[in-house]
Amino acid sequence: MIVVIKIGGAAGINQNLTGLANDLKSLVDAGNQILLIHGGSAEVDALGERLGVPMRYITSPSGVRSRYTDSATMEVFIMAMAGRVNTELVRQLQVVGVKAVGITAISGGMFYGERKTAIRSVEGSKVKLIRDDLSATLTSVDTALVEHLLAGGYLPVVCPLVLAQGGEVCNIDADRAAAALATALRADQLILLSNVPGLLEDVSNPSSLIRCIRVGEAESYEEIASAGMKKKLAAAVAAVRSGVKRAVIADGRVEAPATRAIRSEGTVVTP
Amino acid sequence: MIVVIKIGGAAGINQNLTGLANDLKSLVDAGNQILLIHGGSAEVDALGERLGVPMRYITSPSGVRSRYTDSATMEVFIMAMAGRVNTELVRQLQVVGVKAVGITAISGGMFYGERKTAIRSVEGSKVKLIRDDLSATLTSVDTALVEHLLAGGYLPVVCPLVLAQGGEVCNIDADRAAAALATALRADQLILLSNVPGLLEDVSNPSSLIRCIRVGEAESYEEIASAGMKKKLAAAVAAVRSGVKRAVIADGRVEAPATRAIRSEGTVVTP
Amino acid sequence: MLCSCPECAGKWKVGSLEKGEIVVCPECGVELEVTSVEPLSLELAPEEEEDWGE
Amino acid sequence: MLCSCPECAGKWKVGSLEKGEIVVCPECGVELEVTSVEPLSLELAPEEEEDWGE
Numbered sequence: 001m002i003v004v005i006k007i008g009g010a011a012g013i014n015q016n017l018t019g020l021a022n023d024l025k026s027l028v029d030a031g032n033q034i035l036l037i038h039g040g041s042a043e044v045d046a047l048g049e050r051l052g053v054p055m056r057y058i059t060s061p062s063g064v065r066s067r068y069t070d071s072a073t074m075e076v077f078i079m080a081m082a083g084r085v086n087t088e089l090v091r092q093l094q095v096v097g098v099k100a101v102g103i104t105a106i107s108g109g110m111f112y113g114e115r116k117t118a119i120r121s122v123e124g125s126k127v128k129l130i131r132d133d134l135s136a137t138l139t140s141v142d143t144a145l146v147e148h149l150l151a152g153g154y155l156p157v158v159c160p161l162v163l164a165q166g167g168e169v170c171n172i173d174a175d176r177a178a179a180a181l182a183t184a185l186r187a188d189q190l191i192l193l194s195n196v197p198g199l200l201e202d203v204s205n206p207s208s209l210i211r212c213i214r215v216g217e218a219e220s221y222e223e224i225a226s227a228g229m230k231k232k233l234a235a236a237v238a239a240v241r242s243g244v245k246r247a248v249i250a251d252g253r254v255e256a257p258a259t260r261a262i263r264s265e266g267t268v269v270t271p
Numbered sequence: 272m273i274v275v276i277k278i279g280g281a282a283g284i285n286q287n288l289t290g291l292a293n294d295l296k297s298l299v300d301a302g303n304q305i306l307l308i309h310g311g312s313a314e315v316d317a318l319g320e321r322l323g324v325p326m327r328y329i330t331s332p333s334g335v336r337s338r339y340t341d342s343a344t345m346e347v348f349i350m351a352m353a354g355r356v357n358t359e360l361v362r363q364l365q366v367v368g369v370k371a372v373g374i375t376a377i378s379g380g381m382f383y384g385e386r387k388t389a390i391r392s393v394e395g396s397k398v399k400l401i402r403d404d405l406s407a408t409l410t411s412v413d414t415a416l417v418e419h420l421l422a423g424g425y426l427p428v429v430c431p432l433v434l435a436q437g438g439e440v441c442n443i444d445a446d447r448a449a450a451a452l453a454t455a456l457r458a459d460q461l462i463l464l465s466n467v468p469g470l471l472e473d474v475s476n477p478s479s480l481i482r483c484i485r486v487g488e489a490e491s492y493e494e495i496a497s498a499g500m501k502k503k504l505a506a507a508v509a510a511v512r513s514g515v516k517r518a519v520i521a522d523g524r525v526e527a528p529a530t531r532a533i534r535s536e537g538t539v540v541t542p
Numbered sequence: 543m544l545c546s547c548p549e550c551a552g553k554w555k556v557g558s559l560e561k562g563e564i565v566v567c568p569e570c571g572v573e574l575e576v577t578s579v580e581p582l583s584l585e586l587a588p589e590e591e592e593d594w595g596e
Numbered sequence: 597m598l599c600s601c602p603e604c605a606g607k608w609k610v611g612s613l614e615k616g617e618i619v620v621c622p623e624c625g626v627e628l629e630v631t632s633v634e635p636l637s638l639e640l641a642p643e644e645e646e647d648w649g650e
Contacts, residue, residue: 079351087353091438094378107371117588129575169358391618
C-alpha cells in the first residue's frame with residue numbers, strides 16, 4: 001500500500017516525532033511504501049521572530065488564512081522547513097532504522113507552479129492586492145523522483161516548495177501539496193496528521209469527532225471547520241475526488257498516529 | 272565518468288552559481304555522472320550574525336582551523352547549509368534543466384561518524400579541551416543512495432552532515448567529506464572549487480599556480496598552504512591515495528569552472 | 543479624493559485610499575486596483591485567483 | 597593553586613587555571629585536563645583526536 005502522510009508543523013506534533021518515526025518504521029517493515037510530507041508553521045514563526053522578520057498572514061475574502069510570503073519570509077521558510085524540520089525528521093527516522101531521504105519538492109522538478117501575481121487580502125474594511133507574495137498554485141506534479149526513491153526502498157521526506165515559472169522558489173499549502181502528491185502517486189491513502197483528533201462537531205469537545213464524511217456532503221461541514229481545518233478538508237476532498245481511495249484527518253500527537261489513522265481513527269473522507 | 276565536485280561557501284563563488292549550473296548541465300549532457308557537494312561557511316557566518324549566535328573557530332595545536340560547532344551553531348549550520356545553500360543550488364540547477372536532488376548526507380545513512388568528545392583548541396598560550404563540539408570523524412560512507420540517484424539520471428547535491436553514534440547531527444569538513452565520497456564512489460575525478468586559482472607559490476600572486484603535485488611530495492607544500500588550503504590539499508591527497516584517479520583544486524569563480532578543472536586548470540594532484 | 547473609473551469614466555469621491563487597495567466603481571460595479579496614490583491611478587483589478595497558500 | 601598529578605602524585609604550583617585547560621605534569625610529563633577549578637580536579641587528558649572539522 002502506498003500511503004502519503006502529511007504532518008503539520010504545530011508545536012504539539014514536535015513532541016511526538018520519535019513516536020511517529022517508530023510508527024513509520026513498523027509500516028515500512030510491513031511492506032508499505034510511505035511518503036512523508038511536512039509543514040512547519042511553528043518553526044517558521046519561531047525563526048521569523050528570532051530574525052526579526054514579522055510573520056504576517058493574509059485572510060482571503062472567502063476566509064482562507066495563509067502566510068504572506070515575501071522574499072524575506074520565503075528565506076525564513078526555506079531555512080526553517082527545508083533546513084531544520086526536514087533534517088530533524090530524517091534524523092529521527094534514520095535513528096530508528098528507516099532509510100529516509102529528505103528532499104524539497106523542487107528537487108527533480110517534482111512541483112512546478114504558477115506564482116500568484118495578485119492575492120486579495122482582507123485588511124479591516126478594505127480589500128488589498130498583494131503583489132510580492134511568493135506562493136504559487138501547483139500546475140504540475142512529477143512523481144518520477146519519489147517513485148524512484150520508493151522503488152529503492154527509501155522513505156521520501158518532502159518539504160513542500162514549488163518552482164515557479166520565473167525560477168522563484170515559492171511556498172505552497174502543505175495540505176494541498178500532500179493531496180496533489182497522493183493523487184499523482186495514485187496513493188491508497190492520504191493521512192493528514194495535525195494537533196486535533198479530526199473534524200470536531202464542537203471544537204472544544206474532543207469527543208465530538210465526526211468519523212466519516214462522503215465527499216458529496218463535505219461542503220456542509222465547512223461552517224464548523226476552523227481556517228486550518230477548512231484547508232485539510234478541502235485537501236482531503238480534492239484527493240478522494242481525484243482517485244485516492246480515502247483520506248483521513250487524524251491526531252498526530254497520539255502513539256502510532258499513522259497506523260491509527262490508517263485504521264480510521266480520525267475523520268475519514270471517502271468517495 | 273563519475274566526477275565529485277565540491278564548491279566552497281566563500282562569497283566569491285556565490286556570484287557564479289548560474290555559471291556553475293550551466294557548466295554542470297553541459298557535463299551531464301555529455302554523459303558524465305556528476306555529484307555536487309557544498310560548503311557554506313559564508314552563509315553560516317551571515318546567519319549566525321543575524322541570529323546573534325557568535326561564530327567561533329578552533330585552531331588545533333597542528334594549526335588546522337575549524338568551526339566550533341556547539342548545538343546553537345549546529346542549528347545555524349543546518350538552516351544555512353541544508354536549508355538555504357542546498358535549496359539555492361538545486362534551484363539554479365533545475366532552472367537550467369538539470370534534474371537535481373538536494374539531500375543532506377544523513378539521508379539514506381550516507382555518512383555515519385564518531386563525534387569527537389574532546390577537541391584541543393589553542394587559545395592564546397593555553398590549550399583547552401572542547402567537549403560539546405558537534406563535529407565528527409567519518410566512520411562509514413554508504414553510497415547506495417547517491418548511486419541510486421545517479422542511476423536514475425539525477426544530480427545529487429549533497430550537504431555534508433554526519434549522523435553520530437548518539438544520534439546527533441554533526442558537522443564535518445566539506446573537503447574531507449568530498450574526498451570520502453569520491454573514494455567510496457570510486458570517482459574518476461575529485462574537483463575542489465574555491466575562491467583561489469589553486470595552490471599558489473605566493474598567495475598574493477595568482478599566476479604563481481602550482482600546476483601539478485604528486486601525492487608523495489604533497490607534504491613539502493604544506494608550509495605555503497593557508498589553513499583552508501591545507502584542508503583541500505589533505506583531502507585531495509587522501510582521495511588520490513585511496514584510488515581516485517586525480518584531484519584538482521581549482522577556481523570556482525571562473526566561467527565553466529568544473530569543465531576547466533577537469534581539463535587540469537588548477538592544481539592537479541596525481542598518484 | 544476624486545476617483546475616475548477607467549472602464550466607464552464614472553466619477554466619485556472617497557475619503558482616503560491606499561496603494562494596492564481594491565475599490566468598486568459605484569457606477570459600473572467593476573473592481574479597480576489603486577496602483578498609485580500620488581498621483582491617483584486606478585486600473586482594472588486582476589481576477590481573483592485561488593487563494594491557497596501556506 | 598597547588599596541583600597534584602593523579603598519575604605520579606607529583607605536586608606543583610600554578611597561577612590560575614581554567615576549566616577544560618590542558619596542563620602538563622612537570623614531573624612525569626603526562627597531559628592532564630582541568631575538569632573543575634573549584635575544587636581543583638585534574639584528570640588524564642584524552643588522546644589527541646584528528647582535528648578535522650568544518
